[in-house]
Amino acid sequence: MDFTLSDDQKEIKRSVREFAEREIRPHVMEWDESQHFPLEILPRLAELGLMGVTFPVEYGGAGLGYVEYALIIEELARVDGSVAILVAAHNSLCAGHIYLSGTEEQKRKYLVPLAKGEKLGCWSLTEPQAGSDAGGTKTTARLEGDYWILNGSKTFTSNGTYADICVAMAVTDKAARKHGISAFIIEKGTPGFRVGKKENKLGLRSSDTAEVIFEDCRIPKENCLGQPGEGYVDSLKVLDHGRISIAALAVGMAQGAFEAALAYAKQREQFGKPIAQFQAIQFKLADMATEIDAARLLTLRAASLADSGCRVTGEASKAKLYAGEAAVRVANEAVQIFGGYGFIKDYPVEKYYRDVKLCTIGEGTSEIQRIVIARELLRE
């Protein structure tokens, strides 16, 4: 078992860190306060190959693996979770679904511009009445001649307001329940497709989370993604890989909060000495570092298994569950180490504290991860 990164992986990590420190860090609080979606950095993300990390070069991607992808998401999230989730939703959800189930023609038409970062993607599964129970999707799609007509609304779509390409799930055969849900590719500007409310969020405030609405939205017949009726099952496969990125998002934010707390503990003096010399603070730092390491190892194990072509349902859920919950604990302790200053926006940890909570909710809550893990344990 090899726990070391290759020279190429170290170089990817280093270059993404340098980019995030130079081009994201200076704007993080301003973007957060104004809920500014940083469209201006998309060309830079594309230039670095971060908009199509795991897709083959022939489809415009960087041709890297999930280990590299996890390292990239971690490094972005260490500086700003909002940029990291923008990249994750685009890569693993929207583009990932097209790569998984798309025809060659769909890949050429949609995956290539997504992977090159010429177009931004979003992925709409969640609905107001169908969150954890995504099988309860209400949005419908009916075939009329050469067109599918979509009706319904999706909630909480990351990148929804700005995306050029949306992959959305809709019911095509109500009687077949989960097996009557299909996936569709919808282009921005299609009549009947519009964006509704942009959410005002606790955290990840410069990421975009929006309602997506279909009102007699007509899309060409060939924009059904995958086989009709397989949209739900394909979504679960997409989420298996997506959850690795949410685990990496959690690890990155936890790492950022930890580094800030460590530096502060060395410099803040009380009772005539740095607070890092108090064992109560040292034990917090020790626990934080241990939990981050454990979360990272689970994440990289799931990523590495995904790279070997293994089914990673259980491993991705374990990584996402543990990393998400550990990151919440780490951010909480980071605020504690900062004392009153941890509560103040002039210091970085309050933002990690707010941002990190999404990791126990998005792409399946912690409760749903436990259900998935238990189901895997009980599989015959």
Ligand SMILES: Cc1cc2nc3c(=O)[nH]c(=O)nc-3n(C[C@H](O)[C@H](O)[C@H](O)COP(=O)(O)OP(=O)(O)OC[C@H]3O[C@@H](n4cnc5c(N)ncnc54)[C@H](O)[C@@H]3O)c2cc1C
């Ligand atoms: C910032 C953000 C970005 C998001 N991005 C996207 C996106 O890009 N695309 C997309 O499709 N969705 C996205 N989501 C939606 C997200 O995946 C859902 O919010 C999540 O799956 C939970 O669904 P829900 O909010 O409806 O909660 P609910 O399903 O209503 O859950 C409420 C509570 O009940 C619990 N619960 C539900 N069912 C069970 C059960 N069977 N057993 C035990 N407990 C249960 C849950 O764990 C939770 O604690 C995003 C959400 C947020 C907040």
